[in-house]
Amino acid sequence: MIRDGRLKVNSDWNKDLKVKFTVQDPCQLVRKSLGDPVAEDLRFVVRTVVGEENFVDMTPNRSNNYCCGGGGGFLQSGMPEARRAYGKLKFDQIMATGATYAITPCHNCHAQVHDLSEHYDGGYHTVHLWTIICLAMGILGPNERTYLGPDLAELLIPEIKEADE
Amino acid sequence: MAEEAIKISGKKKSSFIxxxxxxxxxxxxxxxxxTCGACSSGCPATGLEGMDPRKFLRMAALGMDExxxxxxxxxxxxxxxxxIYVCPMKIDIPQLIFNARRTKPRDERPKGILGSCNMALKHDxxxxxxxxxxxxQFVVEDVAEEVRNTQVGWEELQAPVNKQGAMYFLNQNSREPVTEPDEMVPLWKILHLGGADWTYGTKGWAAENYCMFMADDESWKHIVEVKAKAVDDLGCKYWLNTE
Known part of the structure; x- marks a missing residue:
């Protein structure tokens, strides 16, 4: 949709803000299913919406990425201490990028990466990919910003109709 | 840190592996x-419960089933x-783990996973x-209407439910409709702008499948069959799971 112009996105909004983003390669999508080509597609989308210079990759990444610890039922297993110990590797990986936002294109990853930031006081924010795509297009509604930090919470809010309409 | 050596009996007693x-x-x-250890050196679970992938495999090979x-x-x-990705011999340790999960009596598997699986079995x-x-259906239609009524330029936004013959059948994790329904909207907007012909279904819409994680093959199969039938019944060509 981005390549054929149906989604008109760009990174102009972040040219001066220079908010840094990293991305989590979901094990299920990348290593276990479609491999490095889909990881490249993911980076194409992220770089397009946040700006090449504002994207910082984790190391290691793509098919070689570490699991965040949210998969395999771990989030529901009732073993939060073990799950967070497992996730410490992912937390350190994210912190090393210096990014203030981690984009997680997987539901399990979102829940786990978000929890890791809260638990270890990482200070980074965890967002779905679609949130940032819509933010970049100026179409992210006021109620659709739960996971944005204060720096982006008020940015590019689209027009809302008067209540008496 | 070296621990006490593991003692094994002379006769191999294994059957699990x-x-x-x-x-x-x-x-x-x-x-x-x-025994190179590439698996363990890059595994985030290494060290938990004093275990790691190589140790688990070696213990299985030595017949230490119990x-x-x-x-x-x-x-x-x-x-x-x-x-597996880093293993020079491409050894499938995760399948060994999956089958080990299955050896526990169903009721003794983690309560959270068990409860989630059982709950999923209650509804289509x-x-x-x-x-x-x-x-x-109520939540999806209510949220979509709210957006149409309040956001300028989105008067035509659709979140179809049970649209016969749509190209894409979209799954949805339960967390959004149940606890944070507004988080569904950005994806609807992207699909709208892309001109995608898509639908949710009242049956089989939930993306998650904890029965799979629980290694309950029969229930896992049931869940997949219910979802696949929902896609077929609506005559959709593609089944999208954002999980």
Whole structure:
């Protein structure tokens, strides 16, 4: 949709803000299913919406990425201490990028990466990919910003109709 | 840190690893371990419960079934397959883990996973949070209407439910409709702008499948069949799961 112009996105909004983003390669999508080509597609989308210079990759990444610890039922297993110990590797990986936002294109990853930031006081924010795509297009509604930090919470809010309409 | 050496009896008592080998193509290469440790060095679960992937495999190979099968570590490995990815012999340790999960009596598997699986079996929605067909449809239509009425330029936004013959059948994790429904909207907007012909279904809409994680094959199969039938009944060509 981005390549054929149906989604008109760009990174102009972040040219001066220079908010840094990293991305989590979901094990299920990348290593276990479609491999490095889909990881490249993911980076194409992220770089397009946040700006090449504002994207910082984790190391290691793509098919070689570490699991965040949210998969395999771990989030529901009732073993939060073990799950967070497992996730410490992912937390350190994210912190090393210096990014203030981690984009997680997987539901399990979102829940786990978000929890890791809260638990270890990482200070980074965890967002779905679609949130940032819509933010970049100026179409992210006021109620659709739960996971944005204060720096982006008020940015590019689209027009809302008067209540008496 | 060296611990006390593991003592094994002279006669191999194993059956667990042999049973798993019978199930897997090429026996999952479970006999081919070079003990290099590449799996363990890059595994986030290494060290939890004093276990790691190489140790688990070696203990299985030594026939220490009782010791490995009683360990909670099988629920701490997420079966992410990074160990296979880095293994020079492509040994399928995650399948060994999956089959180890299955050896526990169903009622003794982790309560959270068990509860989520059981809940999903109650409705044709397959929702692990127990959301019904009516609840889901109401929430989706209510949120979509709210956006149409309040956001300028989105008067035509659709979130179709049970649209016969749509190209794409979209799944949805239960968390959004149940706890944060506004988080569904950005995806709808992207699909709208892209001109995608898509639909939700009241049956089989829930993306999650905890029965799979619980290694309950029959229930896992049931969930997948209910979802696949929902896609077929609506005559959709593609089944999208954002999970």
């Amino acid at each position: 042999d049973q798993v080998k019978k199930l897997l193509p090429e026996g999952g290469n479970l006999n081919l371990c070079l 010791e490995i099968l009683k360990s909670d570590w099988v629920w701490m490995c997420t079966m992410c397959q990074r160990c 929605t397959c929702s692990a949070m127990g959301a019904s067909e009516e609840d889901f």
